[in-house]
Amino acid sequence: MSEEGARRRKGIVHIQHEYCKKCSICVNFCPVKNLEIQEQKLVELGRCIACKMCQRYCPDIAIEIEEIDAKTVTTGEPGHSNGG
Numbered sequence: 162m163s164e165e166g167a168r169r170r171k172g173i174v175h176i177q178h179e180y181c182k183k184c185s186i187c188v189n190f191c192p193v194k195n196l197e198i199q200e201q202k203l204v205e206l207g208r209c210i211a212c213k214m215c216q217r218y219c220p221d222i223a224i225e226i227e228e229i230d231a232k233t234v235t236t237g238e239p240g241h242s243n244g245g
């Protein structure tokens with residue numbers, strides 16, 4: 162298992178707290194344990210790989226994943242930009 166690959170953030174998690182009933186379904190489905198319920202609130206820990214399992218299984222459509230485009234991510238590598 163490559164832990165480094167799993168740690169690279171690929172998605173931004175948008176949580177609609179007014180719809181989320183803290184059922185923990187998404188917490189259990191997330192393969193990288195990016196989601197957690199802390200103090201009665203769903204939080205994300207910044208290592209989403211954008212698999213969208215949470216979005217697919219949330220019964221209340223309270224969570225949405227925004228995929229991070231490769232060119233949006235800052236890699237710190239100069240001289241490599243346009244991808245088309």
Ligand code: SF4
Binds near residue numbers: 196215226
């Ligand atoms: S899309 Fe959802 S389930 Fe997948 S890694 Fe991101 S937070 Fe976890």
Ligand code: SF4
Binds near residue numbers: 182219223224
């Ligand atoms: S599955 Fe949906 S309602 Fe349940 S904790 Fe996750 S975001 Fe909230």
